[in-house]
């Protein structure tokens with residue numbers, strides 16, 4: 194469930210600190226596994242460079258997504274509602290949560306996506322489907338590497354203990370494209386409405402792989418409860434520890 198802890202403006206103002214520094218992991222460096230474990234334990238979040246996902250895949254997906262989100266609402270709604278995949282607007286998840294966001298939700302299984310994509314977007318959306326498949330395949334490959342390094346770093350065997358869950362064709366891992374439209378001035382119509390893009394929540398997965406097209410807005414909560422803004426970076430990914438990986442030690 195998305196929790197709205199504070200009114201949107203208050204929440205935004207409270208989250209302006211850029212300190213402390215976000216852990217940076219260079220996936221090409223041999224000592225990354227230990228740094229990944231440290232970042233996950235201490236921060237639950239890190240920035241990833243030299244990740245191996247081709248820039249071309251990122252650019253192509255972004256341009257196809259922009260094309261889709263620029264369509265008239267009536268056209269986009271033909272790809273909805275989210276059931277369990279498809280196009281969603283303002284309604285997030287199944288708990289009645291709302292946000293100032295429109296999105297596409299898909300599975301990460303290429304085989305299932307092929308079928309779903311054509312059913313949701315029509316056969317004509319071939320370029321978009323190829324862009325999604327190339328991007329999802331490359332990001333999954335990167336995620337396998339992170340998950341295997343994590344198992345190594347935690348000295349858990351076999352090293353594919355986490356990655357095999359994502360490799361499973363039946364995996365419930367999700368691929369989400371979020372678009373945050375410009376936020377209107379507060380007026381009679383929007384007054385009282387939740388103008389936060391995607392409210393406070395945790396992700397239920399093992400890890401989430403995030404990327405932003407150089408637009409700020411993402412905030413994370415630290416152990417002490419303070420929220421910090423994450424400066425966007427066009428060429429990096431950000432990894433978030435999900436509920437399934439987080440283990441609470443007994444007091």
Ligand SMILES: C=C1C[C@]23C[C@@]1(O)CC[C@H]2[C@@]12CC[C@H](O)[C@@](C)(C(=O)O1)[C@H]2[C@@H]3C(=O)O
Nearest residue numbers: 194195285286287290367369394395396397
């Ligand atoms: C409001 C919600 C949407 C979400 C489930 C949740 O209760 C909180 C987490 C959301 C999230 C984020 C990651 C994935 O995109 C997602 C599919 C998931 O498993 O958790 C979404 C959920 C959703 O959109 O249904």
Ligand SMILES: O=C(O)CCC(=O)C(=O)O
Nearest residue numbers: 369371391396403405411
């Ligand atoms: O759009 C974002 O940057 C993050 C949204 C998010 O937390 C999610 O999709 O789970």
Ligand SMILES: [Fe+2]
Nearest residue numbers: 394395396401
């Ligand atoms: Fe999330």
